[in-house]
Amino acid sequence: MEIFPALLSVITDPMLLFAIVLAAFVGMIVGATPGLTASAAIAMLLPITFYMSPLFALAFLYVIGKSGRYGGSIAAILFNTPGTAASAATQIDGYPLARAGKAGKAMKVATISSIIGDLMGDILLVIGVGFIASIALKLGPPETFAIYFAAFVVIGSVIGKSIVKGLASALMGILVAMVGLDPISSEERYTFGSFDLSNGIGLVPLMIGVFVLGEVFAQLEDRRKNPGETKENDSTQDGNNLTWEEYKPCLPHALRGGFIGAGIGVLPGLGSAIAAFISYGEGKRRAKNPEQWGKGALEGVAAPEAANNAVSGPSMAPLLTLGIPGSTIGAILLGVFLIHGIQVGPTLFLTDKELVYKLFACGMLGIIAYGLIGYFGATQVARLILKIPTNVLYPMIFMTAFVAAYSARGSMFDVTVMTVAGFVGWLMRKHDFNIAAFVISFVLAKGAEETFRQSLLMSDGGALIFVERPIALAFIIIGAGAIAFRVRGVLKDRKLAAGGLGDA
Amino acid sequence: MRAYAEGLVLAAISCVAIWSAWQVPAASPGDTWAGIVPFAAAVALLALSGFLIIGATRQNADEAQGEPDNGATLEIIGLFIIALIYQQSFRWFGYLVPTAIVAPLVLYIFGVRSRIGLALSVILCPLVFHVIFFVLLGVFPPYGEVFDLLNWIQG
DSSP: OTHHHHHHHHHTOHHHHHHHHHHHHHHHHHHHSTTOOHHHHHHHHGGGGGGSOHHHHHHHHHHHHHHHHHHHHHIIIIISSOSSSTHHHHHHHHHHHHHTTOHHHHHHHHHHHHHHHHHHHHHHHHHHHHHHHHHHHTOOHHHHHHHHHHHHHHHHHHSSSOHHHHHHHHHHHHHHHTOEEOTTTOOEESOTTOHHHHTOOOHHHHHIIIIIIHHHHHHHHHHHHOOSOOOOOOOOSGGGOOOHHHHGGGHHHHHHHHHHHHHHHHSTTTHHHHHHHHHHHHHHHHOSOGGGTTTSOSHHHHHHHHHHHHTTTTTHHHHHHHSOOSSHHHHHHHHHHHHTTOOOSTTHHHHSHHHHHHHHHHHHHHHHHHHHHHHHHHHHHHHHHHHSOHHHHHHHHHHHHHHHHHHHHTOHHHHHHHHHHHHHHHHHHHTTOOHHHHHHHHHHHHHHHHHHHHHHHHTTTOTTHHHHSHHHHHHHHHHHHHHHHHHHHHHHHHHHHHHHHHHO | OHHHHHHHHHHHHHHHHHHHHHTSOOOOTTSOOTTHHHHHHHHHHHHHHHHHHHHHHHOOGGGOOOOOOHHHHHHHHHHHHHHHHHHHHHHHHTTHHHHHHHHHHHHHHTTOOOHHHHHHHHHHHHHHHIIIIIIISOOOOOOOSSOOHHHHHTO
């Protein structure tokens, strides 16, 4: 029950409370601005957090991530443009509602469901994280490597259009992480005689490059394809108010979505988009009015929104207990922990337990903050976003990327890394490679290598150690199973497509 | 064609990675080889690039992608070249002068045509970023080896 003193401590710190409210507002704006992502905002702000205390920095970025997920629904409902991939599920019913003059009502359902889902995820995180950490403490190097292996495979194969490209992205992330001196023998790897490369590739410039500069390049391309203006869907007076009778049928969907999102959130790499669509599908299957779904059902907004936000808390569990980030935001937060000299993993709950629970408390207060801002001011936020001139915004983001990359370590080499990473990130997106898998694998690679080589030393160089230990074997089977499951799904889709064409 | 190119580029990257991992000296007795993980990852990447190339050969003409937007790609390559020159010029001219030149250029690329706006960006962008990062956050600004405006202003 460490969470209650942590909550009390955070509530009595006005500066921290201000940071939470500010982060909730910033995250909402970023999430609701089409083309901007919470990952990009967090990556850009990462160097600034060097100058903050660890809790302040982590809480600020964590709440931006949470609020950014919710902000996507504002764009999906009010602009008919999903601000995030997950909010595309919200758009299915949110947009028809908005067209019927009920944008305000849909927005309020999205806000309440997001709060329910997010709080459920956080409560499950608080209850379960200590238990997972106690188990993680008992794992040896072979088991830990097997978990890393499963994470690489799941992250690489499950998300994205192509399994091969997803796995290739993960492998490229591993190769980039190998640049520099080997931490055990100090042998140079992939340095090509360069002194700068012998220090390795920094996490912060890589993140800023891939998420921020890469996004600017992508926006430049989008501007040519979609030169039209974004317009807000108006709401009638009646369509703005939400009664309890209207929300009552949404509640079971929000609760179910919360559990689905929390369950998916624990698994690395799956993310909120998958949770939102599964929750939407499951909600429609169990709905009393399935014929209304897709045409403007409030339940169709509640189900995906709750699941989308419920992912946020539990996705921190693998990060904090095993050092395995489940999402790109988790990977960036791992960077913040490392910057502040905090070792993430099972021992975190022995060394910095208070910090972890205070972070959870900040997350919960962040949910309340974005909930209040969203419930009473979502339409005002939408109007504010429409006033932001994107032709000025993206050049400013472009300029910020350079100075932010430099500020991290005062290194010009980092700025070069950021620039190249930006272009490579854009190329990867353009060719349907998986940048999330690339970045997460980059972050995981060092830990995976360490545990792999420790395991080999334990077994005198034999790789059978991963098969002989049951937990390790189980995780390796999970990894192989993930690929097999995805391959089966792809083959099934192809068969269906071929059948469809045949019929035609 | 695009799928072939992707497969070939990946194959080239993995060949370089395999060759470079092979250059890592052998492990001392009782230790593990430092090149084992990069080597294994590079070999796996080569195998995946093989899958991509095989997939490309099976792809029929109907699945071929539409015409790429070469204009947008050229614009992005142009912006990337500006980015490369911009970051390199920090080393030569410090932060202020390159930012004063690049800010209006990038704004123009993104469609800003107001002459006053572009002129203002020459002053405001370096000033605002300098104040936020190098004054308020206390980061030490990059020093221009050829000419540094900040150095000149500060005498």
